[in-house]
Amino acid sequence: MNYRVLYRKYRPTDFDSIVGQDYTIKTLRNSIVNNSISHAYIFSGPRGTGKTSTAKIFAKAINCLNPIDGSPCGKCSFCVNFNENPDIIEMDAASNNGVDEIREIIDNVKIAPTNGKYKIYIIDEVHMLTTSAFNALLLTLEEPPSHVVFILATTNIESVPITILSRCQRFDFQKIKEDKLVENLKGVAEKENIKVTEEALLEIAYLAEGGMRDALSILDQLSKNKETITLELIEKEIKTISTKSINDLIDSIENNDISNFLNMVEDFKTRAVDYKSLIKKIIDNISSRAKKIKNSGLVTRLSFQDYKNLILELTEAFTKININVNPYTIIEMIMLDYFETQTKKVNKVTKLVSEEKESSKEIVDKKIESKEENDWVKIRINNCFVNAQKKYLNEGKEMIDNLLKDNKIKGKAKALLIDANLVVASDEYLIFSCLNEHQANNANELCKKIDDILGKKTAFISEEEWNREKEEYIKNIKNGKKYELIKEKEEEKVPVLTEVFDVNKVEIV
Ligand SMILES: [Zn+2]
Known part of the structure; x- marks a missing residue:
């Protein structure tokens, strides 16, 4: 079975079956109704959008004896014998790009049409003509005989000389939605x-x-x-990847599920899916997520900036790609960077995949570690609630504004404090909400330093978590619960990860 069968069988034969080009079709029909036919038209647009079909239907309508609302009647002798009509001359410039063919057209142009009102020349892929062929065509377009209509079509309007364009009525065909x-x-x-x-x-x-x-x-x-x-x-x-699979792939980054991600990329590799379409789909998916984040303020693990950077990195890599590099490796390496941006976490999970024996112990360690991190933050939030007052909140905000304004906070701490929102404060504690958990974790790792800068004990939580804490607090207060100080664990439990960051960038001048 020839795979072009359906396309041939369902090629549009009247204006009504041209899909998605409403403006163009309406204008062409009007020109038939008003009997205002130009001598040259150019149809430009991507392949398969109906340019050639439209050109043929329009040609039929131009010569039709009884057009109905600008459409060919389909019944008159011209409509019925359209395909054998010697006055309709079709040429594919992609295969006949020589000056001889154009010369022949020009010679015959002067001869009046055999049957109809007009001789109509349809030249497909006109941008393929050679320069001398264009020049020959131009001579005719400059002084066309009154019985001639040219309909030019092209997928590459930029390659058509401006001298030709300026003599044509132009219609841009759109990609079909x-x-x-x-x-x-x-x-x-x-x-x-x-x-x-x-x-x-x-x-x-x-x-x-x-x-x-x-x-x-x-x-x-x-x-x-x-x-x-x-x-x-x-x-x-x-050999393509469905939009759903791409969505699952990006979800695995969002959910920080490295093993799922690695499995999926491995599967793409094995199936040798077309990497160009893979990369295009990844970028499409990521950009629509980024737009959603910007537009709705949606809180996700990766921020708008993260997604934007990822797009830029992928695009850059793929414009430079060379044949010796495995494209899947590039995709894998670039995207792996977005699984918990701190190296230690990526290493830890990668290790989990390769060293099975170690893995169970690591998972347990990781759980304990994160639980302790969490406990520590919870204790500070609780302790802040014990003596939370509006005046401390105002004082805190003012102090941070002043420190930032006077440039007394620098580096990563500055960036974190600008993005964070002071949400509750007591005489001893300051609690901040961040856009997402990822940012909150980053800030908490610097918390010892931030404590020193602000002179109070600080903790950072995601906006989402803060909303939960706030609700809980309001409920508790209504129920008459009294908050009591919980003793913080010994100093070293508070993470001091200064070696990960450049300590010198965080300082008070
Ligand atoms: Zn007709």
Whole structure:
């Protein structure tokens, strides 16, 4: 079965079946209705968006004896014999890019049409013409005989000389929107008795990148085996990765699930999926997440900036990619960096994967460690609530503003304090909320230093966690609970990770 069959079979034959080019079609129909035909048109736009089909339908309408609302009637002698009409001359510049063919056109241009009102020349992929062919064409476009219409089509308008463009009425064909592609695919699938899931239709529309021809070709290719077309079948047949798999991949970063991430990349490698489409999909997915974060203020483990950096890194790597580098390795290495940005945590988890024996002990250690970290923060929050007062909050805010203004806090501590929000304060404690847990952890690791700078005991929690703590506090106060000081554990329990950061950058001048 030829995979182009569906595309041929469902090629639009009237204006109504051209999908997604409403403005262009409306204007062309109006020009037929008003009998205002130009001598040259140029249709530009991505492949498979209906340029050639539109050119043929328009040509038919121009010569039609009884056009209906600007559309060809389909019944008159011109419409019926359109394909054999000697007045319609089609040329594909991609295969005939020579000056001789154009010369022949020009010679014949002067001869009046045999049957119809107009001789119509449709030149596809016109940007492929050689310079001398363009010059020859230009001569005709400068003084076209009144019975001639040129319809030029191109996927690469930038390569068409401005001298040609300036003599044409230009129409830009748009990529067809995914919902329109899905709607059309669904109609064809029903007529052809092809079983296809809704998810798979969306995936085909995505892969077609706005082109109806590609969408139908993919549907055709997938329907060969007569099985129901599913996401799995698409992944297997097209060697691509479904949008859902990409979402799972990025979710694994968001959930800090390194082993899932590594397994997925391994699977891509084994299946030798097309890395260009992989990288494109990763970037699409990440940028829509980044936009969502910016737009809705959604709190996620990775910030807008993280996602933005990741996109820039991936793009940079792939513009420089050379044939000797395994592309999956690059994707893997760049993205691994976004699993808990602190090296020690990445190392720890990678070690878990490679050294099984050690792993159980490590997991237990890690759990204890994080529980203690958590305990320590909880104790400080509790102790702050014991004597929390509005005046301490105001004083604290003012002090931090002044320190920042006078440039007395520097480096990472400064960045952290600018981003953090002082939410509750007592005579002894200051509690801050951060955009996310990741930032809060970063700040808590510097907390000893920040304590010294601010002269109080500090702790940082995510905004989400703070909202929970606040609710809890209000509830407790209403119920008459009295907060009591809990003794903090000995000094060394408070993390002092100064060696990870450059201590010199955090100082009071
Ligand atoms: Zn007709």
